[in-house]
Amino acid sequence: MAAILARHPDILTRMAGHAALSILIDCPDLPCLVLLRPDLGRATLHRAPPPHDAAIAGRLSAFLSMLHGEEDGDALFFSGRLQISGNTAAVLALRNALDDAELDLTAELSALTRLPLAPLARALGPRLGLSLYRSA
Amino acid sequence: MDLVCPAGTPASLRAAVGAGAHAVYCGFADETNARNFPGLNFSRAEMAEGVAFAHAQGVKVLCAINTFPRAGQQAIWHRALADAEAAGVDAVILADLGLLDHARCHHPGLRLHLSVQAAAANADAIGLYAAAFGVRRVVLPRVLTVEEIASITREVAVETEVFVFGGLCVMAEGRCALSSWATGLSPNMNGVCSPASHVAYADTPGGQEARLGGLLIHRTPKGAPAPYPTLCKGCFTSGDQTGHLFEDPVSLDAMTLLPALKRAGVTALKIEGRQRSRAYVTEVVRAFRAAIDAVEAGRPLPAAQLQRLTEGQAATTGAYAKTWR
Structure with a gap:
């Protein structure tokens, strides 16, 4: 997470004070929960929910579609595919900051690992039904 | 008719331009605009970059400075006006009488649009804003019927702009407590x-x-x-x-009324949603641009599936064709 934030410093600028809050990502199709502390550049994995300021719950496909700008966060929420609890302002700040950053998860992982992951992502994404990269 | 599209972030501005906006509206990241939400809006540098990007594609940028200055803190709003002009925006969208007067006196080159927050809902009120401050366009409140919009548009010498999609405020905007x-x-x-x-x-x-x-x-x-x-x-x-009691949790979708709004003489159609994502902006702007092009060419309206983007997953034509209960 620290590497992504270093490449996209505007995320922290947009989140302002909300970056110091802890946001729990709860995907039932992942084996663990993810706790974000954006200001510390920290993402930690947990088996049980740790103390947190806000939480977003939903399937991985919904998170990835939102991250890659294919689906609207409010529409996912209105339709019940995402649920939020706790500090709503922190959730909005994170969502808006990530939307503006136009992240491409595959490109971020490629930069991190120095491996050409795009062909693998293009092959795997449709099979898994997941948005693994940002369309042009 | 021009399509005026929301941009809560620079990424959304680029998305709106790419999807076919004729103009984009946005605001600074402070209390001077009516979408002062966490993680949204533009720094001064981002506004200037956004204007340059939009202008390069032939798209206008309108800067919303449409809240009401607090007593003793007017300088924040005055600075926003000066910075919007310096960024090269095509117009500012204002609501407050004092701020309109300040703009007319200190920024005579700035084109002024009257925000929906001013709740100017009849020809006399709009005429006063035009005569006193040189307002060139009025954004009409979302409480008027199409017939009332046509009547106002006939009577006033300024352009009219109406909302056609998105969050639906059903109150007298700027006066709701x-x-x-x-x-x-x-x-x-x-x-x-x-x-x-x-x-x-x-x-x-x-x-x-x-x-x-x-x-x-x-x-x-x-x-x-x-x-x-x-x-x-x-x-x-x-x-x-x-x-x-007042309104169901639904959003406005007036796409089917575009031919009637054209006949009413409306200049610009506005999409609400600066707080929404670039995915929303792309999809809604693309759909409405196709609809406007069809209306202008005399073709039937194309089909659009925008309901899943709306609050409550349901849409209404609002007051434009309202049966009050």
Whole structure:
């Protein structure tokens, strides 16, 4: 997470004070929960929910579609595919900051690992039904 | 007719331009604009970059400075006007009388649009804004019928702009105190209606509860469409009746009325949603640009599937064709 934030410093600028809050990502199709502390550049994995300021719950496909700008966060929420609890302002700040950053998860992982992951992502994404990269 | 599109972030501005906007509206990241939400809006540098990007594609940028300056703090709003002009915006969208006067006196080259927040809903009021401050366009409140819009457009010498899609404010905008009553913060003064900082969702045995300032606004069955908790679209119990007293939690979609709005003489069609994502902006702008092009060419309206993007997963033509209960 620290590497992504270093490449996209505007995320922290947009989140302002909300970056110091802890946001729990709860995907039932992942084996663990993810706790974000954006200001510390920290993402930690947990088996049980740790103390947190806000939480977003939903399937991985919904998170990835939102991250890659294919689906609207409010529409996912209105339709019940995402649920939020706790500090709503922190959730909005994170969502808006990530939307503006136009992240491409595959490109971020490629930069991190120095491996050409795009062909693998293009092959795997449709099979898994997941948005693994940002369309042009 | 011009399509005026929302941009809460630079990425959304680029998305709107790419999807076919004729103009984009946006605001600075402070209380000077009516969408002062966490993580949204533009720094001064981002505004200048956004204007340059849009102009390179032949798209205009309108800067919303449409809240009402607080006593003793007018300098914040005056600075926003000067910075918008320096960034090269094509117009500023204002609501406050004092700020309109300041703009007319100190920034005579700036084109002035009257914000919906001014709630100017008749020809006499609009005529006064035009005569006194040189306002060139008025954004009409979302409480008028198409016939009333046509009547106003015939009577006034300024352009008219109407909302055609997105969040539906059903109150006299700029004068609504419901958000202030529940949270102490309002779109008029702070740029936030029902601010997220005062919103709480919780799963309960009775369903998902949405509260605003501690007040229970909605309780929906788990998995059912969940509206954002605003008082005007809240669920109330009165006597033995429970329901949405003022308005259902729905969004505006006036696409089918575009031919009628063209006949009414409307200059610009506005999409609400600066707080929404670039995915929303792309899809809605693309659909409405195709619809406008069809209307202008005399073709039938194309089919659009925008309902899943709306609050409550339901849409209305609002007051444009309202049957009041």
